[in-house]
Amino acid sequence: MTVRTRFAPSPTGYLHLGGARTALYSWAYARHFGGTFILRIEDTDLERSTPEAVQAILDGMKWLGLEHDEGPFYQMQRMDRYREVIKSMLEAGTAYLCYCTPEEVEAMRERMRALGEKPRYDGTWRPEEGKQLPPVPEGVKPVVRFKNPLDGEVTWTDVVKGPITIGNKELDDLIIARGDGTPTYNFCVAVDDWDMKITHVLRGDDHVNNTPRQINILRALGAELPQYGHLPMILGPDGQKLSKRHGAVSVMQYPEQGFLPEAMLNYLARLGWSHGDDEIFSMAQFTEWFNLEHLTASAAQFNPEKLAWLNNHYIKQSDNERLAGLARPIMEREGAQFEGAPPLAAVLGLMKERTNTINELADAAMLFFRTPNPDAALLAQHLTDAVRPALAQFAEKLQTVEWSKPALSAAMKEVLAANGLKMPQLAMPLRLLVTGQLQTPAIDAVLELFGRETVLARIQKGL
Structure with a gap:
């Protein structure tokens, strides 16, 4: 038997997390057995179906990378x-x-x-x-x-x-x-599953009451019955049915919020299925492991913190050039100045360890792409008369030092030792003058990325 699964959303709204999980499981089961995954748009509800919802479903499937082997088939095109x-x-x-x-x-x-x-x-x-x-x-x-x-x-x-x-x-x-001749939902689904030779139907448990009706229609048609699996709903963090009040409703809101598709897929895979204690895995591993025996019958609870943790993992694993392609449009909207600035990919490589979303990463990277405007009170607090001579000495060394993180670190330590200062006494005013803020990654890494000319110009302006 060739496994044939389908994802059959009704375009009366956007692709939500529950639908995306159903699509993922149906896709993975077909992939596991080298079968066929079919996309079907059940658009017979003419009053509520919209082209915008159809496009949002297609966009969501494309973002997640859940490629179909056949379709999309539209029920309205199968009326004959x-x-x-x-x-x-x-x-x-x-x-x-x-x-x-x-x-x-x-x-x-x-x-x-x-x-x-x-x-x-x-x-x-x-x-x-x-x-x-x-x-x-x-x-x-x-x-x-x-x-x-x-x-x-x-x-x-x-x-x-x-x-x-x-x-x-x-x-x-x-x-x-109906009286006008248009067929109804349960009938169309049964005929489609029969014609498309569907072997396994995975769908939400809100369809349990439809299943006996569809089984009886299929039997009346002399059709072979698929196996059915009804997935429990996804609950919000408060234990109630996942809805608008829990945040994103459409899957396509997640890329807008800075989530990566591989993080979302990994997260959805674990919302109702498990492989021992494995939490992080690729889609290749998932399709190799996926089976129906380890689907859970109890409702899963959506945890935004867990999704953010997974997203942080995949951001850290991501190629910096890919991250740059995602972050740049966000930064452009914020007025980032890329000309004469460090390479964006290198900056993101430095900043990505501590950020949970692409939006956070883009925001954190902005310190390299805007003119610093340090707070006057903070400058007065950190750029004291005791520190100014040391800062001038450090600027002197920067004229000739090898421009690398180890050499910059060594030069800073020499100046600190010569002036009897501790690292924060020099690093804090340096951060303010060069970046305009007190919180940055390691100062030697920041200086290395900015480059000699920019760093010297900003220190001299501050002095």
């Missing part, structure tokens, strides 16, 4: 196929025309609620042997209903939740085509 299947089901007697108006169906449900029963369609137009159907009313466009089995149960072994059984009496004859 759905109508063909509905016609065959009407002919086979597994579907039928229903002329009840929405008002009549609602009245049925109200009567059942009043009797304490589950509200449902009562089967008025369901054809049965020996049953007399009502006369066809004029001017009513019929819907098409699926003839759901009246007895028995639908049972499947969910790869996440274990055995699940739902009685057919719980399911009424759902509408598979």
Whole structure:
């Protein structure tokens, strides 16, 4: 059997973390077995589906690097196929025309609620042997209903939740085509999974109630059933369902906030699956390890601090030129002056150890790309009469010293020893004059990057 998985979002909103995790698991399972990963856009909800949401889904998948092997397929482009299947089901007697108006169906449900029963369609137009159907009313466009089995149960072994059984009496004859002829969600999904030969369906557990309906439709079509796995929802840090109040909603907000795709993938992989105690791993390792046995049935909790920690790890592992490509547009918006400044990649290599996002990294690097404007009070505090002679001596040495971090460090120590000073007494005013701020990486590394000409000019101006 060739494994065929699919990710099938509805474009009624943006790609969120739960959807991205579903896509990741479906992609990884196909990759693990050398199978096929299919992208399908379920856009039959015409009122809520938007081109912007479709594009956001495609952008999110591209940013994450979850490449599909087939698709994207759009349900709205498959209408002829759905109508063909509905016609065959009407002919086979597994579907039928229903002329009840929405008002009549609602009245049925109200009567059942009043009797304490589950509200449902009562089967008025369901054809049965020996049953007399009502006369066809004029001017009513019929819907098409699926003839759901009246007895028995639908049972499947969910790869996440274990055995699940739902009685057919719980399911009424759902509408598979509306009065205007457009097919409905559960019907389209079943036909698509059949036509696309899907072997494994991984999706959120909000779809559990759809599964028995889709199984019954597939059985009526004589189709082979896929295996189903329903992933528990992702909770926010407060234990409530992840929502807007927890921060980013769309996956595409995360690159805007300075997160790397490999950090997001690594984080999502662990939100419902585990491989021993492994926390950090590549996507190659993940696809090698991924299986359905280690999916957890309990809800995972989103932890922004953990994501930031992982992002810091991947920033430190990243090529400095790549980081420069990501940080430069941010810095340009902040007015960074790149002409005559140190190479951006080298600066980011120095600054990246302590930053959790690209945005933080860009902000930290700005000290190399703007004119320093030290606070006058801080200068008066640190650039004292006791320090000025030592600073002048250091500037003298900088005229001829080899411009390397070890040589700059050695020159500074010589000046400190000659003047009986401690490192902060010289380093603090140096930082203020050269960068305009007191907090920087190691001062010798900072001076090396700025270059002899810039450092000397800023010290002389301060003196």
